[in-house]
Amino acid sequence: MNKQHWLATSIFLGLSLTSPFAIHLSAAPRPAADAEAEPKLPRPTQPPVLVQAMQAELKRAMSELGSQPATASETAAPKPYFLSYAVSDASNIDISAQYGAITASNQFHRRVADVQIRLGTPAQDNTHGDHRTSALTTMALPLTDDRAALARSLWFATDRGYARALDGYLKVKTEQQVRAKEEDVSADFSAEQSKQQLLPAADALKVDKAAWEQRLRELSGLFKQYPDIYYNTVGLQASTETDYFVSSEGQEVSTPNHVARLVVVARTRAADGMDLFRVETFEADATGNLPDQKTLIAKTNAMAKNLVDLRNAPITEPFDGPAILSGRASAVFFHEVLGHRLEGQRQRGDEEGQTFTKLLGKPILPDFLSVSDDPTLEKFEGRPLSGHYSFDDEGQPARRVDLIKNGVLETFLMSRQPIASFSTSNGHGRSETGHMPTGRQGNLIVTSTKSVSDAELRKLLIAEAKKQNKPYGLYFEDISSGFAVTTRRSPQAFQVIPLVVYRVYVDGRPDELVRGVSIVGTPQAALNRIVATNDKQDIFNGICGAESGSIPVSAVAPAMLVSEIETQRQSQGTTRPPLIPPPSADEATPKGAN
CATH class of the missing domain: 3.30.2290.10 (PmbA/TldD superfamily)
Structure with a gap:
C-alpha cells in the first residue's frame, strides 16, 4: 500500500471513464533502507x-x-x-x-x-x-x-x-x-x-x-x-x-x-x-x-x-504505416491501450465498453506475447519498480497475475468487487487516500518469444515501409501522455502523445527529428499489428490517476515493431513566442552584487 502521492508535475499519460486516467x-519504489534515514527499529512487541x-x-x-x-x-x-x-x-x-x-x-x-x-x-x-x-x-x-x-x-x-x-x-x-x-x-x-x-x-x-x-x-x-x-x-x-x-x-x-x-x-x-x-x-x-x-x-x-x-524540427504530417516504439514508449503503450482495459471493474456496469470482457480464453495479442502484473517485484534487472507493494489497499496480499499467456486472455486485475467471471480478489485493489479501491495495475510486465536485436528490428521497419510503398517509418523514442476512453457512450479509441519522434527513411537518409505527432487508434486493431520486439525490456515508472486516485505504477516492455500505426497532428497553438529574449545572467545580476 502507498496512500500518499506527489504531483509536482502534471505530465499526464492515461485512460478515461469520462475523463482521462x-x-x-x-x-515510488519501496520498501528499502534509506541511506539517509535512521536505522530500523526491531519489530514491536505490541x-x-x-x-x-x-x-x-x-x-x-x-x-x-x-x-x-x-x-x-x-x-x-x-x-x-x-x-x-x-x-x-x-x-x-x-x-x-x-x-x-x-x-x-x-x-x-x-x-x-x-x-x-x-x-x-x-x-x-x-x-x-x-x-x-x-x-x-x-x-x-x-x-x-x-x-x-x-x-x-x-x-x-x-x-x-x-x-x-x-x-x-x-x-x-x-x-x-x-x-x-x-x-x-x-x-x-x-x-x-x-x-x-x-x-x-x-x-x-x-x-x-x-x-x-x-x-x-x-x-x-x-x-x-x-x-x-x-x-x-x-x-x-x-x-x-x-x-x-x-x-x-x-x-x-x-x-x-x-x-x-x-x-x-x-x-x-x-x-x-x-x-x-x-x-x-x-x-x-x-x-x-x-x-x-x-x-x-x-x-x-x-x-x-x-x-x-x-x-x-518540422511538423509531421498525418501518417498511416509501420513504426517502432522504444521499450519505454512500448511500456506506456501497453499500460494505456491494454492494462486499463484489463482492470476488473471495467468488465461490469452498464456504462462500460467492456472491450475484452467476452474474450476470456481467446487470443487478443499475437501468440509470441505474454503479459503479467506482478506487484511483488521490488526491482527489475537491478532497477526499482514504482508499482511494488506487499499488500493492496484492501488489506489483501499482493500477487503475481498472469493476464495473457501466448496471446490468450486468462484473467483480469481484481479488487474485492466481483465480476461475472471472477468472484475474488487477486491482490490488485488499489487507491489513493480519499478514494474507493478498484482493480488497478501494479507492475505490468510484457514478455516476448519473438525478439531480435535493435539493428534487426530497424531493418524490419525499413523493409515493412518499402513493402507498403512508404518513404519512411517512424521511431517513437519517448512518450509524454495519453488517454483512452472505455465507456460505451464514446468511441473505444485511444490517443498517445509522443515527445521524441524520428522519421526513418528507406533510402538511407539520416533519421529526421519531427514534432507535432499524436498516435491514435482502437485497441484491438493496434495490439494485433505488433510484428516483432527487440531483445531488451525497458521500464516506465510513473503515477497513474483514475477513479480510485493516483497510485504508483510501473510497466516493463521490449521495443516493438508494429506494421501499421496511425498518427495525426497535435493541436498547434496560437500563442506567440516571447517578443524579447530573456535577460542574460549578467544583466539579471546588479553590479556589485555577490
Whole structure:
C-alpha cells in the first residue's frame, strides 16, 4: 500500500471513464533502507498507539452502530456488515528550483484516515452501481500518539461515514425497484481470508536539505545557457510513510514505504506557436541512491539540447504505416491501450465498453506475447519498480497475475468487487487516500518469444515501409501522455502523445527529428499489428490517476515493431513566442552584487 502521492508535475499519460486516467512521470519504489534515514527499529512487541486506537474504535463501532432501538415512526437502522480503517502516516520533503534559485522548500507530516462502511449484504450493499463512494469517509487525524484524540477523530469520521452509507443504501434499494435487470448481477463485495502483518513503522525521514538545495540550484541554473527555453523546474521529492489497515474481518496490516525522486521539466514554444516540453525523472528508494551530480548535469544538458532541436524540427504530417516504439514508449503503450482495459471493474456496469470482457480464453495479442502484473517485484534487472507493494489497499496480499499467456486472455486485475467471471480478489485493489479501491495495475510486465536485436528490428521497419510503398517509418523514442476512453457512450479509441519522434527513411537518409505527432487508434486493431520486439525490456515508472486516485505504477516492455500505426497532428497553438529574449545572467545580476 502507498496512500500518499506527489504531483509536482502534471505530465499526464492515461485512460478515461469520462475523463482521462493519468500517469505522472514520477516514481515510488519501496520498501528499502534509506541511506539517509535512521536505522530500523526491531519489530514491536505490541501494536503502536495508532493501531490500538483503530482496533478499539472499530470494535466499538461494529458493536454499537445499528443497535439503537427504532422509534414508532422510524425503521431500525441496519448494522454494518463491514467496517475498515485505512490510515496513511507520511512525512514529506519537497524542494524545487528554477533558473538557479530555490522556489520552494517544504517539510510536512500528515495522517489521514479512510473509513469504509458497508450496509446490507455482500450480495448487494450501499456501494452498488453509481453509489460506490457512499462507503467512504476521509478525515485528517492528530499527528501525535494521543490515543484519546485519535479515538475521538475516528469516532467522528465513523459517525459521518455511517450516515453517508445509510443514505447510499436507501438510494440503492429504491433504484433497484424501478430499473431493468443488470447485465452483471455479481455481488458487491467478495469474501476473503483475513491477514495479519504489522511491520515496524517506516524510519524517520532524514534529508540533507542544504546540500540538496545547492544541487537543485546548480541543475536548474544550467537552463540559463538556453535562451529558447523559457520555463524550467527541478524538483526533489522524498517521503517516508507507513500505511495501516484494520477491518472488522480481522485484517491487521501495516507496511512501511520509502520514496525519493528528482524531476526535471523544461518548456519552450516554436515560432509557429506549438508548445513543447521534455521531462527527465530519476527514481530511487532513498535520496542517497539518486544519481550523482555529474550524471544529472549530463542528462539535463542533453534534455535541454533536444528540446531546442525539437523547437526547430518540422511538423509531421498525418501518417498511416509501420513504426517502432522504444521499450519505454512500448511500456506506456501497453499500460494505456491494454492494462486499463484489463482492470476488473471495467468488465461490469452498464456504462462500460467492456472491450475484452467476452474474450476470456481467446487470443487478443499475437501468440509470441505474454503479459503479467506482478506487484511483488521490488526491482527489475537491478532497477526499482514504482508499482511494488506487499499488500493492496484492501488489506489483501499482493500477487503475481498472469493476464495473457501466448496471446490468450486468462484473467483480469481484481479488487474485492466481483465480476461475472471472477468472484475474488487477486491482490490488485488499489487507491489513493480519499478514494474507493478498484482493480488497478501494479507492475505490468510484457514478455516476448519473438525478439531480435535493435539493428534487426530497424531493418524490419525499413523493409515493412518499402513493402507498403512508404518513404519512411517512424521511431517513437519517448512518450509524454495519453488517454483512452472505455465507456460505451464514446468511441473505444485511444490517443498517445509522443515527445521524441524520428522519421526513418528507406533510402538511407539520416533519421529526421519531427514534432507535432499524436498516435491514435482502437485497441484491438493496434495490439494485433505488433510484428516483432527487440531483445531488451525497458521500464516506465510513473503515477497513474483514475477513479480510485493516483497510485504508483510501473510497466516493463521490449521495443516493438508494429506494421501499421496511425498518427495525426497535435493541436498547434496560437500563442506567440516571447517578443524579447530573456535577460542574460549578467544583466539579471546588479553590479556589485555577490
